[in-house]
Amino acid sequence: MSDDNRDAADELIIKMVEAERYEEALGLDHSASRRETTAAFIRLSARHSGQDRVLIALNKARNAMLSETGEDKELRLSVFKSPG
Amino acid sequence: MRLKLGIDLGTYNSSAAVAVQRDTVVMVTSKEGKSPDGKNFPSFVQFASNGSKVSVGVRAKRSLALNPSLVVWGVKRLVGLSFQAALDRGETKRFQYDIERGPGDTILIRVGNERFTPSSILEAILREIKEDAENQDLNPLFGTRFDEAVISIPAYYKAIRTAPILDAARQAGFKEVGTIAEPTAAALKYGLQIDREAVILTFDLGAGTLDVTVLQIVQDGDNLVSGELCTSGHEALGGLDMDIAVRDFLIAKHKEIALATDKDRALFLDEVEKSKIRLSKAQAAKLLFANSEISLTRDELEEALGDILKRFRGPIHMAIKEAGLEASDIDHVLLVGGPTHIPCVRQAIRRELALLGARHQVLAEIDAIDQRGFPVNPMECVSQGAALKAAGVITPASTSIAEGYGIVIGSDRGRHYDPIIKENSMYPIEGKVSLGFTDPNARTVALELVAKSADPDKYSESKPVFRYEHLGQYSLSVVPTGDLHSVELALCVSRDKALAATLTQEGTDIHVTYKSPDLLKNDIVQLLDDGNTPNLDATTIEAMSAKFDRDRSAWTRKEMEDCVLMARRLLELVKSCTHQRIREGVKVLQMSVSGVSDNNPEEAAKLANSIREFLDLLRQPEIGVIKTEEFRQYLKDLARITN
Numbered sequence: 235m236s237d238d239n240r241d242a243a244d245e246l247i248i249k250m251v252e253a254e255r256y257e258e259a260l261g262l263d264h265s266a267s268r269r270e271t272t273a274a275f276i277r278l279s280a281r282h283s284g285q286d287r288v289l290i291a292l293n294k295a296r297n298a299m300l301s302e303t304g305e306d307k308e309l310r311l312s313v314f315k316s317p318g
Numbered sequence: 319m320r321l322k323l324g325i326d327l328g329t330y331n332s333s334a335a336v337a338v339q340r341d342t343v344v345m346v347t348s349k350e351g352k353s354p355d356g357k358n359f360p361s362f363v364q365f366a367s368n369g370s371k372v373s374v375g376v377r378a379k380r381s382l383a384l385n386p387s388l389v390v391w392g393v394k395r396l397v398g399l400s401f402q403a404a405l406d407r408g409e410t411k412r413f414q415y416d417i418e419r420g421p422g423d424t425i426l427i428r429v430g431n432e433r434f435t436p437s438s439i440l441e442a443i444l445r446e447i448k449e450d451a452e453n454q455d456l457n458p459l460f461g462t463r464f465d466e467a468v469i470s471i472p473a474y475y476k477a478i479r480t481a482p483i484l485d486a487a488r489q490a491g492f493k494e495v496g497t498i499a500e501p502t503a504a505a506l507k508y509g510l511q512i513d514r515e516a517v518i519l520t521f522d523l524g525a526g527t528l529d530v531t532v533l534q535i536v537q538d539g540d541n542l543v544s545g546e547l548c549t550s551g552h553e554a555l556g557g558l559d560m561d562i563a564v565r566d567f568l569i570a571k572h573k574e575i576a577l578a579t580d581k582d583r584a585l586f587l588d589e590v591e592k593s594k595i596r597l598s599k600a601q602a603a604k605l606l607f608a609n610s611e612i613s614l615t616r617d618e619l620e621e622a623l624g625d626i627l628k629r630f631r632g633p634i635h636m637a638i639k640e641a642g643l644e645a646s647d648i649d650h651v652l653l654v655g656g657p658t659h660i661p662c663v664r665q666a667i668r669r670e671l672a673l674l675g676a677r678h679q680v681l682a683e684i685d686a687i688d689q690r691g692f693p694v695n696p697m698e699c700v701s702q703g704a705a706l707k708a709a710g711v712i713t714p715a716s717t718s719i720a721e722g723y724g725i726v727i728g729s730d731r732g733r734h735y736d737p738i739i740k741e742n743s744m745y746p747i748e749g750k751v752s753l754g755f756t757d758p759n760a761r762t763v764a765l766e767l768v769a770k771s772a773d774p775d776k777y778s779e780s781k782p783v784f785r786y787e788h789l790g791q792y793s794l795s796v797v798p799t800g801d802l803h804s805v806e807l808a809l810c811v812s813r814d815k816a817l818a819a820t821l822t823q824e825g826t827d828i829h830v831t832y833k834s835p836d837l838l839k840n841d842i843v844q845l846l847d848d849g850n851t852p853n854l855d856a857t858t859i860e861a862m863s864a865k866f867d868r869d870r871s872a873w874t875r876k877e878m879e880d881c882v883l884m885a886r887r888l889l890e891l892v893k894s895c896t897h898q899r900i901r902e903g904v905k906v907l908q909m910s911v912s913g914v915s916d917n918n919p920e921e922a923a924k925l926a927n928s929i930r931e932f933l934d935l936l937r938q939p940e941i942g943v944i945k946t947e948e949f950r951q952y953l954k955d956l957a958r959i960t961n
Contacts, residue, residue: 276545280715
């Protein structure tokens, strides 16, 4: 991956997390199990091990996904709208 | 490959290893030979009566019974603690050497006329390890200077306890020093061995600390990568506490045991430790003391350790829950540390896992240790894992930190904790909070920084009990700006697990940064409750704002009208409020409402943001118009309106 592409991938993860699109940031679908969530988190943390901003964003996504209730998740997903 | 040391700096014993190749990790030989329990460098330093250093390691340990006040050991239990905290935890009474209160409530160890910090004792141990590793006669395979090392640290140690250990390593001559959590180091060594995806629970019971960590190994392309998911434990629970429990049990049972002097106490405790080790294999052991012989059976040992075994429950339950997994997700349990040789310790761990619903295969692995032994050497795997990390063979992709950090906020309802960094986060991590101070003439503002962690001894899934430790009150000299002082507090936990707190006066370049060594109080503070519910931190709110901004083109007329109604409801709520910040907020919100009433859809997103900011203002403790729960409900209403 070129540096430009890597930077773009980093920024995309950060933006996805900022928008609370956690599943997309971690490359998961909305029905992912907890074990799949933690696995995706570790995989991405390893790939972005040098980038503190990405690690902080991934951590935020993981924390939010693992601590939210079913109702919270429903609310989060319902608030989200498609761009444009 | 440039060789680097991996060091397991233990409370009672230390060991070191070097990864000379990916598959070959070699233990460092000590000039004084292996200690009886399998580690090469006992963490003991012997002094002469004038305070000069005599020996480090095996010889120092052997001299303990003869001169207990001149042998300093167990210092890992003291490092990074304030004197008061050590006093409160009973650590100052544990050892026969003198411990004094130093400047700034620090700990000083007095031997003769000399005084030593705990860090300087660790420095002596680390220097000994470094010198022996570099000694070609002892370790001919290495033949090099070691300028770099990775030191294992108890996973459950708070950030403020790590910094003095790193300082000690640098003072000992290491130019570059990294850290790794002890259970993670062990799991990395084991992970290389099993070489497949797995969730591993490591139960690491050392002489001074208990760490329970959940680590997951996942496939990423052709590689396996691993990461910590959660850690829990006790900062002060280990083999030393077991020795004390067995000693007290025996004293209560055998009235003939008289421990009149420090020397008697040291000798008897030494016998207790040896018998505890013998009972790992035998059904009964004999203690020789003052010409008498006392018998101790396995059943008696279990009875003596009963209260300690019960304390395993909290950390095991917490680690699995906070990792976000179920016990049935665990594929392997890895037992580390000398006390896991004791059968009743293994049975206690097995019981808790069975209660939680761990799979039969996992329980069977624990049972199999009796016949087949441990899958990795529980005394060596930590230093070996540290060596693998030092050599870059395998590195954890994520590392967790058990405690959270926040500030204390006072209001008419009492003192509350306002979180900035959530507990059980991964580091590096940062968090910020912006605070308003009501006195515009103040020249100094101060914040009280607090660490929050779940109390493992009072674990309850439905209602966890938290401990709040005071890290200190930190101040910033501010300049008048003609307005209320607004100060930003930024907290950061670095990759080295070092905590830094930066206070900045907003709108100026005035700031001050405090780093871990300064953050050294450990007093337990009493707070009413959390000032906020989880997930309502500043970053969550920022994320919601970003969402409103992004979606501005998708707003409908109905959404706009509902937003305006909500804004008007809030304006009505504060119409009699005279607080200056509220009046300023009202002006901003009224302007946003006007924008939308001009039927400009693009202004709707701005209005939603203004409402959100206004709500944030209303919930500030010094303003106190709405409570956290109301704030949360308003935020939900806002989210529904914009759906």
